[in-house]
Amino acid sequence: MNIQEKSVLITGANRGIGAEIVRAFLKYGIGKVYAGVRTLSSLPDFNDARVIPVQLDITKPDDVSAAARQIDAVDILLNNAGIMNYTSILTATTAELSADMDVSYYGTVRMMQAFAPLMEKRGGGVIANVVSVVGLASVPGIEGYSASKAALFSATQAARTALKSKNIRVIGVFPGPIDTDMAKNLPLDKASPADAAEDIVKGIIADQEDIYPDPTSKQLSVLWGGNPKGLEQFFAAMAG
Template sequence: MRPDCFTNGNPMNIKGCTALVTGANRGLGKVIVDQLAQAGAARIYAGMRNPAVIGHDVVTPVALDVTDADSVARTAEKCSDVDLVINNAGIMLATPMLADDSEQALRRELDVNAFGPLRIAKAFAPILARNGGGAIVNMLSVVSWYVYPFNATYCASKFTALAMTDAMRVELKAQGTHVMGVYAGFIDTDMAARVTGEKTSPVQVAERMLAGLRAGKDHVLADAAAEELWRAVRFEPERVAAWAQSLWDAGRAWAV
């Protein structure tokens, strides 16, 4: 790893880094790959279940299923020069907690949204250590902090991912690996196609993510929803809880 790229908790220079992005075939993942390329990353591994060509010379598509431990291990073996890992792959099934299929939904969402980043982090932490420290970015959500009742199983998976992210930061500090969480409301991608409320451009989320890396931040609030809810859940938790209850009582699913 280039010594000026990222070492021992200092802000990261994206130019010249080697990155792995999970869930890179579409939506936010594809935009993150584009932004990394524009920022001068030397090499980008675009992890996806069905590899397809992405139009940048520095991008190498990689077959990766974050729910498959063997797939993750093969990717780690192939991508041994990585100094930046971005856990972006995710799934959202829009399931209330007591719905008939909530257990199945929660298991699927945990497998992708929580165990996926955990598998990746465990596989790549030794690689990052050998390469000088580097960084892990976990794409989280505003619902890492509160429960949106129509999407409760997804919220639970993101609550879990947030706790894991904070734990990774503590455990990996000694080896010089920085761990950053990124939080956003609904992003204008296929995942949130059913959402009727305001959505954030994935370009904005990717830009704020990279700016956060450059600044060495632990937490990045990627849009107005994240900024507002970050304050609200800390200083007005009763208002947030009442808002969620009112949405549920009115049956206002996906109205943000």
């Protein structure tokens, strides 16, 4: 995909991998970046006139509808917003499980429903969903988060089929642990947000359908591709 003169909307653009994805798109010549964030004051100063802040909490239908009215044309939707609750599936409260699902699954589906029609009117586009390798197999200690990412993986596959005839490509992004505040307690080697973000943008440009943007996710994708049960066992061993 040639991203010159194109526009992208990125959710969760205020920190971590989201902020670095903004910078990577700017580096590779994007025409316009809509930076979606729940609190506008938390958005970094990207020092680039191509960045347009957007008030956007994807768990709120009114915010999503307002963003779709504000952004009447978008070529790329990058669904990055996420939260992570450290919970066991056997002790997590309904509120904790719902919080993960509200962002990773319901919120992201809500974004696709709102923006796919805008892309269709423009003749097509790209939707990239940040799923995570934990959507392929559950990780102990973040089981609610893993479940929400597994649901998003399924939704990504469903949207890919539903939108193919409308010339809208749907991409799954499967990062491993990234060195951000959200993943600081995960006992795995972590990639830098900047490196992962650059791989994500390069993958979109290269028209990859599935993007594994860091060394750990690349290794785990090989394991999952050849032995899905092996990935489940690999993660289960982290419980000790």
